[in-house]
Amino acid sequence: MRAGKEAEAVAAAESDRAKPTRRRMTSSTGRPRSEEAHQAILDATLALLAEVGFSALTVEGVAQRAGVGKATIYRRWSSKLPLVVEAFGALPGFEDVDAGSLEQDLKETLKKYLEAFNTTALGTVFPSLAGERAHNPELSKMIEPVARARREPFVRIFERARQRGEIADDVDLGLAADLVLGPISVTLFFRGGVLSPRMVDPIVDLALSGISKRN
Amino acid sequence: MRAGKEAEAVAAAESDRAKPTRRRMTSSTGRPRSEEAHQAILDATLALLAEVGFSALTVEGVAQRAGVGKATIYRRWSSKLPLVVEAFGALPGFEDVDAGSLEQDLKETLKKYLEAFNTTALGTVFPSLAGERAHNPELSKMIEPVARARREPFVRIFERARQRGEIADDVDLGLAADLVLGPISVTLFFRGGVLSPRMVDPIVDLALSGISKRN
Amino acid sequence: MRAGKEAEAVAAAESDRAKPTRRRMTSSTGRPRSEEAHQAILDATLALLAEVGFSALTVEGVAQRAGVGKATIYRRWSSKLPLVVEAFGALPGFEDVDAGSLEQDLKETLKKYLEAFNTTALGTVFPSLAGERAHNPELSKMIEPVARARREPFVRIFERARQRGEIADDVDLGLAADLVLGPISVTLFFRGGVLSPRMVDPIVDLALSGISKRN
Amino acid sequence: MRAGKEAEAVAAAESDRAKPTRRRMTSSTGRPRSEEAHQAILDATLALLAEVGFSALTVEGVAQRAGVGKATIYRRWSSKLPLVVEAFGALPGFEDVDAGSLEQDLKETLKKYLEAFNTTALGTVFPSLAGERAHNPELSKMIEPVARARREPFVRIFERARQRGEIADDVDLGLAADLVLGPISVTLFFRGGVLSPRMVDPIVDLALSGISKRN
DNA sequence: TCGTAAGCGAGACGGTACGTCGAGTCTTGCT
DNA sequence: AGCAAGACTCGACGTACCGTCTCGCTTACGA
Numbered sequence: 001m002r003a004g005k006e007a008e009a010v011a012a013a014e015s016d017r018a019k020p021t022r023r024r025m026t027s028s029t030g031r032p033r034s035e036e037a038h039q040a041i042l043d044a045t046l047a048l049l050a051e052v053g054f055s056a057l058t059v060e061g062v063a064q065r066a067g068v069g070k071a072t073i074y075r076r077w078s079s080k081l082p083l084v085v086e087a088f089g090a091l092p093g094f095e096d097v098d099a100g101s102l103e104q105d106l107k108e109t110l111k112k113y114l115e116a117f118n119t120t121a122l123g124t125v126f127p128s129l130a131g132e133r134a135h136n137p138e139l140s141k142m143i144e145p146v147a148r149a150r151r152e153p154f155v156r157i158f159e160r161a162r163q164r165g166e167i168a169d170d171v172d173l174g175l176a177a178d179l180v181l182g183p184i185s186v187t188l189f190f191r192g193g194v195l196s197p198r199m200v201d202p203i204v205d206l207a208l209s210g211i212s213k214r215n
Numbered sequence: 216m217r218a219g220k221e222a223e224a225v226a227a228a229e230s231d232r233a234k235p236t237r238r239r240m241t242s243s244t245g246r247p248r249s250e251e252a253h254q255a256i257l258d259a260t261l262a263l264l265a266e267v268g269f270s271a272l273t274v275e276g277v278a279q280r281a282g283v284g285k286a287t288i289y290r291r292w293s294s295k296l297p298l299v300v301e302a303f304g305a306l307p308g309f310e311d312v313d314a315g316s317l318e319q320d321l322k323e324t325l326k327k328y329l330e331a332f333n334t335t336a337l338g339t340v341f342p343s344l345a346g347e348r349a350h351n352p353e354l355s356k357m358i359e360p361v362a363r364a365r366r367e368p369f370v371r372i373f374e375r376a377r378q379r380g381e382i383a384d385d386v387d388l389g390l391a392a393d394l395v396l397g398p399i400s401v402t403l404f405f406r407g408g409v410l411s412p413r414m415v416d417p418i419v420d421l422a423l424s425g426i427s428k429r430n
Numbered sequence: 431m432r433a434g435k436e437a438e439a440v441a442a443a444e445s446d447r448a449k450p451t452r453r454r455m456t457s458s459t460g461r462p463r464s465e466e467a468h469q470a471i472l473d474a475t476l477a478l479l480a481e482v483g484f485s486a487l488t489v490e491g492v493a494q495r496a497g498v499g500k501a502t503i504y505r506r507w508s509s510k511l512p513l514v515v516e517a518f519g520a521l522p523g524f525e526d527v528d529a530g531s532l533e534q535d536l537k538e539t540l541k542k543y544l545e546a547f548n549t550t551a552l553g554t555v556f557p558s559l560a561g562e563r564a565h566n567p568e569l570s571k572m573i574e575p576v577a578r579a580r581r582e583p584f585v586r587i588f589e590r591a592r593q594r595g596e597i598a599d600d601v602d603l604g605l606a607a608d609l610v611l612g613p614i615s616v617t618l619f620f621r622g623g624v625l626s627p628r629m630v631d632p633i634v635d636l637a638l639s640g641i642s643k644r645n
Numbered sequence: 646m647r648a649g650k651e652a653e654a655v656a657a658a659e660s661d662r663a664k665p666t667r668r669r670m671t672s673s674t675g676r677p678r679s680e681e682a683h684q685a686i687l688d689a690t691l692a693l694l695a696e697v698g699f700s701a702l703t704v705e706g707v708a709q710r711a712g713v714g715k716a717t718i719y720r721r722w723s724s725k726l727p728l729v730v731e732a733f734g735a736l737p738g739f740e741d742v743d744a745g746s747l748e749q750d751l752k753e754t755l756k757k758y759l760e761a762f763n764t765t766a767l768g769t770v771f772p773s774l775a776g777e778r779a780h781n782p783e784l785s786k787m788i789e790p791v792a793r794a795r796r797e798p799f800v801r802i803f804e805r806a807r808q809r810g811e812i813a814d815d816v817d818l819g820l821a822a823d824l825v826l827g828p829i830s831v832t833l834f835f836r837g838g839v840l841s842p843r844m845v846d847p848i849v850d851l852a853l854s855g856i857s858k859r860n
Numbered sequence: 861t862c863g864t865a866a867g868c869g870a871g872a873c874g875g876t877a878c879g880t881c882g883a884g885t886c887t888t889g890c891t
Numbered sequence: 892a893g894c895a896a897g898a899c900t901c902g903a904c905g906t907a908c909c910g911t912c913t914c915g916c917t918t919a920c921g922a
Contacts, residue, residue, distance in 0.1 A: 030866025031918045037868080053350025055270055060908055069869040074910065102427070124349040130404040131346020134339035135268025140407045147405045158426075168428050175398060175417055176426045181405070182397010183390060189345040189404055190362045190396070192355045202390055210425025211373075211391045212317070213383050245897030246887045252899080275877055284900045289879065461891070461893035483780025485700055490882060499895045504884065532857070554779035560834040561776020564769040565698025570837045577835045588856075598858050605828060605847055606856045611835070612827010613820060619775040619834055620792045620826070622785045632820055640855025641803075641821050642747070643813050675871030676913040682873075705903055714874040719905065 033076070040066040041073055045087040050121040054084060054128030081132075085142040088125050092116070096153050102161035103204060106180055109153055110200045114184070117195050127188060151177055179207045248291070255281040256288055260302040265336040269299060269343030296347070296354045303340050304361045307331075311368050317376035321395055321419045324368055329399070329410045338410065342403060366392055394422045463506070470496040471503055475517040480551040484514060484558030511562075515572040518555050522546075526583050532591035536610055536634045539583055544614070544625045553625065557618060581607055609637050678721070685711040686718055690732040695766040699729060699773030726777070730787045733770050737761075741798050747806035751825055751849045754798055759829070759840045768840065772833060796822055824852050 044065035048057050059080050063070045077083040094116060097108045117123040130147075133140040154177035161167050167176070183203045187193040259281035263272050274295050278285045292298040309331060312323045332338035345362075348355040369392035376382050382391070398418045402408040474496035478487050489510050493500045507513040524546060527538045547553035560577075563570040584607035591597050597606070613633045617623040689711035693702050704725050708715045722728040739761060742753045762768040775792075778785040799822035806812050812821070828848045832838040 029864070029920055031868075031920090033867065034918095053347060055347060056350065058908060059910085063869090067869080069871085070910080071870095071912085072868065075867080079910085127346040127349055127404070129346070130407075131342040131344070132268075132270060133404075133407040134342055135271065144407065147407070151401075151405060166428060167426055171421065171426060172417060175421055178398035178401040179394060179418075179421055179426065181401050182399075183393035184397075185400035185404055186366075186393040186396050189342070189348075189400055190366055192345075192348040192359060192362070202387060203394075206386065206390055206394055206425075207422075208425050208427040210421075210423050210427075211382055211386060211394065212423040212425075213381060214429075244889055244895075246899075248898065249887095273877060274879085278900095282900090284902090285879080286881085286901090287899065290898075294879090463893065467894080483777070485777060486780065488882060489884080493895090497895085499897085500884080501886085501896095502894065505893080509884080557776040557779055557834070559776070560837075561772045561774070562698070562700060563834075563837040564772055565701065574837060577837070581831075581835055596858060597856055601851065601856060602847060605851055608828035608831040609824060609848075609851060609856065611831050612829075613823035614827075615830035615834055616796075616823040616826050619772070619778075619830055620796060622775075622778040622789060622792070632817060633824075636816065636820055636824060636855075637852075638855055638857040640851075640853055640857075641812055641816060641824065642853040642855075643811060644859075674869075674915055676873075678872065679913095703903060704905085708874090712874080714872095714876095715905080716875090716907090717873065720872075724905090 034072075037066070037068050037072055038076065041068055041076070041083070042087045042090060044068075045083055046091070046121050046125070049084065049087065049125045049128070053124065054132065057084065059083075081136065081139045082142060084125070084129065085139065085146065088121075088129060088143070089146045091120055091122055091125075093149060094153070096156060098160070102157065102164075102166045103208060105157045105160070106154070106204045106208075107200055109157060110180065110184075110204065111197050113150075114195045114197055114200065117188075123188075123195065130189075151181065154180060176207075180204065249287075252281070252283050252287055253291065256283055256291070256298070257302045257305055259283075260298055261306075261336050264299065264302065264340050264343075268339060272299065274298075296351065297357060299340065299344065300354065300357045300361065303336070303344065303358070306335050306337055308364060309368070311371060313375070317372065317379070317381045318419060318423060320372045320375070321369070321423075322415055324372060325395065325399070325415045325419065326412050328365075329412055329415065332403075332410050338403075345404075366396065369395060391422075395419065464502075467496070467498050467502055468506065471498055471506070471513070472517045472520060474498075475513055476521075476551050476555075479514065479517065479555045479558075483554060484562070487514065489513075511566065511569050512572060514555070514559065515569065515576065518551070518559060518573070519576045521550050521552055523579060524583070526586060528590070532587065532594075532596045533634060533638060535587045535590070536584070536638075537630055539587060540610065540614070540630045540634065541627050543580075544627055544630065547618075547625050553618075560619075581611065584610060606637075610634065679717075682711070682713050682717055683721065686713055686721070686728070687732045687735055689713075690728055691736070691766050691770075694729065694732065694770045694773075698769060699777075702729065704728075726781065726784045727787060729770070729774065730784065730791065733766070733774060733788070734791045736765050736767055736770075738794065739798070741801060743805070747802065747809075747811045748849060748853060750802045750805070751799070751853075752845055754802060755825065755829075755845045755849065756842050758795075759842055759845065762833075762840050768833075775834075796826065799825060821852075825849065 041062060044062045045057070048061055048065060052061075057080060059070060059073055062068075062080075062083070063073055073083065077086070094109075094112050097105055097112070099105050099108055117126075126147075129139065129143050133143070155173050158167065158171075158173040158176050162169070162171075162173070180203065183199065184195065187195060187199070256277060259277045260272070263276055263280060267276075272295060274285060274288055277283075277295075277298070278288055281288075288298065292301070309324075309327050312320055312327070314320050314323055332341075341362075344354065344358050348358065370388050373382065373386075373388040373391050377384070377386075377388070395418065398414065399410065402410060402414070471492060474492045475487070478491055478495060482491075487510060489500060489503055492498075492510075492513070493503055496503075503513065507516070524539075524542050527535055527542070529535050529538055547556075556577075559569065559573050563573065585603050588597065588601075588603040588606050592599070592601075592603070610633065613629065614625065617625060617629070686707060689707045690702070693706055693710060697706075702725060704715060704718055707713075707725075707728070708718055711718075718728065722731070739754075739757050742750055742757070744750050744753055762771075771792075774784065774788050778788065800818050803812065803816075803818040803821050807814070807816075807818070825848065828844065829840065832840060832844070
């Protein structure tokens with residue numbers, strides 16, 4: 001029942017914060033940064049991301065919605081990208097499931113997964129960010145830990161399954177995770193479709209048993 | 216050995232052109248729109264998309280590169296989105312493969328697939344567009360036929376395999392296609408990874424045989 | 431009771447028409463220019479000048495109002511300036527008055543003058559054109575005969591007055607005309623005021639008798 | 646030897662500035678508007694007005710010449726009209742002259758007047774603005790005080806002359822001013838002519854003594 | 861306790877791109 | 892060859908944000 005992987009990812013993303021290091025090095029007098037403003041900015045960012053999407057998101061809009069000056073944002077994040085990444089990374093992660101069998105673990109985890117996409121900004125924010133990766137290596141590096149954190153629970157499920165002997169030794173666990181997540185990804189990106197929990201069982205069944213006719 | 220599905224998709228996308236309908240309704244004559252300019256705009260769009268990506272693409276830049284006035288662009292496309300969709304849809308499709316067996320069909324098609332993503336703007340443009348779908352229903356409708364056209368060859372491969380008896384009758388062919396395409400999609404979107412042809416064989420093998428240990 | 435001075439001025443202005451000369455020189459086959467269109471363009475120009483003024487006048491608007499293609503306008507006038515000048519010159523002139531005395535001639539003519547300014551586009555178009563003269567020598571040359579035609583009736587009045595012995599021999603008749611027209615011009619340009627016929631009598635009286643106290 | 650009337654006129658024209666009122670109402674602080682930029686804009690405006698005239702003046706050109714963003718201009722003036730009016734109003738006024746006699750006062754003042762028209766942008770800017778008055782009530786209201794300020798020195802000259810008994814009691818001083826300024830106005834607007842100082846003496850002589858033959 | 865250094869909201873700054881409009885030219889098919 | 896229609900390139904319009912920069916204020920620490 002692990003949790004909190006998200007926190008690590010967030011911490012990694014936060015390392016892009018403007019210059020906390022140099023700041024500490026010089027001196028530490030002066031008014032401390034307002035934690036209130038910080039949170040208000042992240043909240044406003046998530047709200048606007050969900051409403052208008054990544055490319056229509058403006059720092060000006062975030063500042064206004066958060067009741068904050070633009071400089072207060074730029075003091076913490078160098079541009080809208082790391083801001084969005086941090087806001088995105090702060091979305092709640094989800095706990096591991098251990099129902100005893102590979103099939104049940106996958107199905108339950110996947111259902112929680114879809115629910116998170118449907119009920120939080122994940123479903124709209126993640127595609128927005130993912131779409132920018134190809135043209136923005138910086139962004140790509142930043143969301144990498146966040147994205148990985150969303151895939152790893154599945155790798156752990158397969159690790160446990162291997163220990164139980166449910167799968168062959170030569171199966172690439174990462175590839176297995178991708179196979180199960182794949183139809184979700186295809187639906188989300190290629191088909192622009194709605195992610196229904198009803199998709200889960202057929203996906204898991206087919207991924208586990210394979211497409212070929214069993215002899 | 217079918218081909219030309221792309222052309223249909225493009226035609227559908229083109230239906231968003233600014234006002235061909237109203238134009239016909241007024242039954243006006245006037246100077247016809249320049250096919251030369253049209254093509255120059257699409258070419259410039261693809262070139263710039265590949266260079267700077269979707270979000271850094273400016274209509275102003277396209278106009279300049281194409282040697283065309285901005286109005287000439289806006290006369291045809293209401294914004295940069297449908298423009299990019301049409302340019303994107305005009306990318307070459309790929310012909311169906313029939314190598315005789317499900318496994319070979321999938322592997323060969325998938326390799327051609329990856330090659331197209333790696334050598335054309337597809338690999339960068341498609342994620343960009345896909346990421347905007349959630350916030351832009353209009354766009355979503357426009358790229359739908361284009362995206363579907365890129366998935367259908369796989370459905371047809373499975374149809375032939377079913378006729379040959381290689382797969383069970385109750386397998387959902389669409390889901391099977393998603394299973395095979397899935398790891399590509401995950402790599403592209405979740406992991407920002409490079410699409411290497413070396414991925415293909417393991418993916419197909421695992422998708423066909425399934426993750427569970429065969430007894 | 432002379433009249434028709436305006437016609438001369440118009441003819442002079444028309445000499446700027448795009449290229450009637452070359453046209454005659456080359457050949458005279460083909461469809462002749464539509465006199466109907468010509469008049470429709472001038473009418474539309476005057477109407478729009480009165481409505482929106484010179485600087486807000488667009489050739490596009492004239493073409494639309496006249497039900498004419500833009501090319502038909504540019505075929506006749508090289509730009510909106512000579513077009514406006516010609517339309518302006520075509521406004522009706524006014525006949526000379528000969529009431530027998532300098533004072534009566536001036537007062538009656540001036541009243542007709544003001545009436546023309548108040549009831550036609552003259553009152554708004556003329557200042558617009560005059561204001562552009564300093565920056566547009568071409569325009570300046572074009573409206574020169576038109577403007578002169580509006581001042582000459584006064585010179586003729588003073589010529590008759592001199593013959594009658596009503597004024598001294600050394601009075602510059604042009605300057606005398608300017609002195610009488612002056613307050614009108616000042617009102618129109620410096621004060622943006624309304625031109626009321628009630629202004630006329632005091633103006634003429636003062637101009638004739640002079641400002642200094644008569645001993 | 647009064648002076649500074651111009652300053653009042655300018656202040657009145659400035660009252661059209663985009664939003665000083667609303668700004669005060671929100672009692673906001675923020676970075677104050679740059680007086681440097683303000684002056685650079687006015688300077689650039691005057692320079693360009695003199696070079697290309699009013700109708701060829703573009704806000705874009707002013708911004709470029711002044712080294713300023715377009716928004717900085719639009720923040721202060723709602724369009725090029727009030728901008729030009731303010732720049733125009735900022736042109737130097739001229740001091741009253743008191744040479745002891747009506748004739749000398751008029752001649753000296755008028756000469757200074759013509760000199761100002763010939764050596765500053767006044768000679769080209771003022772006609773441009775005046776020509777727009779008829780179609781732009783807003784502009785008309787704005788340049789009204791500026792134009793009046795340029796006429797009032799003459800009214801004051803006549804006031805002093807009346808006190809000295811040089812003119813009759815029933816002479817309308819405003820009309821007298823218009824009579825003296827009139828030929829200048831006619832030359833400027835009706836004739837597009839050059840304003841030469843040689844015009845002054847005959848004008849004043851004729852206006853004072855009147856056109857009619859003295860008995 | 862008080863100065864000082866940094867953070868704060870506000871908003872102006874020089875820019876760049878937006879999407880629109882009009883200028884003056886060119887290209888259809890028709891008259 | 893003229894006509895109405897309307898597309899063409901070009902350039903300015905006035906707006907919106909970008910990321911930076913003052914302003915006049917807090918606010919907390921350390922001398």
